[in-house]
Amino acid sequence: MKRRKFLGLLGGAAALSAMPPPASAQSPYPDHPVRILAGFSAGGGVDITARLVGQWLSQRLGQPFVTENRTGADGNIATEAVVNAPADGYTLLLATLPNAVNAALYPKLNFVFLRDIAPVAAVVRVPMVVLVHPSCPAMTITELIAYAKQNPGKLNLASAGVGSAPHMAAELFNVMAGVSMLHIPYRGQSPALADLIGGQVQIMFAAAPGTVDYITSSRLRALAVTTASHAEVLRDLPTVASSLPGYDASQWYGLAAPAKTPAEIIERLNGEINATFADSAMQARFTAIAGEAMPGSPADFGRLMAGETEKWAKVVAAAGIKVE
Missing domain, CATH: 3.40.190.150 (Bordetella uptake gene, domain 1)
Structure with missing residues (x-):
């Protein structure tokens, strides 16, 4: 496809x-x-x-x-x-x-x-979108921050690779929210998404293209978009900045x-x-x-x-x- x-x-x-x-x-x-x-x-x-x-x-x-x-x-x-x-x-x-x-x-x-x-x-x-596996209890960015603080190092964070845009968006989130998630880099977004869907990892900041079908089918839960303003491709999602002021990636x-x-x-x-x-x-x-x-x-x-x-x-x- x-x-x-x-x-x-x-x-x-x-x-x-x-x-x-x-x-x-x-x-x-x-x-x-x-x-x-x-x-x-x-x-x-x-x-x-x-x-x-x-x-x-x-x-x-x-x-x-x-x-x-x-x-x-x-x-x-x-x-x-x-x-x-x-x-x-x-x-x-x-x-x-x-x-x-x-x-x-x-x-x-x-x-x-x-x-x-x-x-x-x-x-x-x-834009990028914050995605979590359905097993993650967080339904919002605020809940995600609270859960990560209560469970330091227990959330496995997938990325498209060290230094990739999704990785950096996640690290900016960690720094601004004061949380710690275990980074697991992959060779590209596709294998990272596959493991997120499979539940091997719990969270990922992903480039929006290619994620909509997973969201609408409820295989993954989308919490927010990373841009400072709402993204046209996922217009119903809030921004990370609405819960974490100043965040933009x-x-x-x-x-x-x-x-x-x-x-x-x-x-x-x-x-x-x-x-x-x-x-x-x-x-x-x-x-x-x-x-x-x-x-x-x-x-x-x-x-x-x-x-x-x-x-x-x-x-x-x-x-x-x-x-x-």
Whole structure:
């Protein structure tokens, strides 16, 4: 089902905006194919977003924008490849929350994310949802906090991996709520969800896409969404912040380039990405992955990247998170 949905998304994106490229597409950039490096495997949010953006840019700018999955080290391999690529706009990065986390999680990287990567455009933000196995007695976030405090270390917390967005959302919750849950990392969200459904673990902060069926069938109980405001994909759920003021966590995706990429190329790409938010067919594709639009300038995306890097560095330090 996931593969069919993924292929359907790409098929829908391929049919987007049959209009001819704008007149500005006759300018020198791009005059040959462009690579978008995705630091995670095919079929996940990073990969799907990169391919949707790539197909849009291919149609708008008249050259192929090809997604290349360069996996490993929580996205660091892809990021380093972009850092070391020529700053000419032909090698781009689909940046995401782990890029901000890795700056603190990996102390010996061969690059500095905020210094060596230039923001181009934010694309979408994806909410996460707090899920518990039906055997967990908590029905609300307030009850979950109380139960965790009464049973320190007895709640097994699944995640998609150390430093993943769901892991960091859970650690932020632990720090702010003053609770302790035993973290059990998995290699991706799917195996973690499988063990949560099976009752091997009791709680998980999960990216919203792919969870709705489990919630509506009562195989899992959803307590809240992690975003500061209500999420469209799960509009009936309260926010974590309604019980834990100030809490806010979400996965986000954006396009980035090597530092010193010419400003005119960055501005051109930014304009084309922002044009997706006015295209109903493209928005339908993003809605299918629970993506909420994040229009703005390169500077806006740069502020997001900087703020997220600072925020998650504090969580990594407070929670004592280390890569094994």
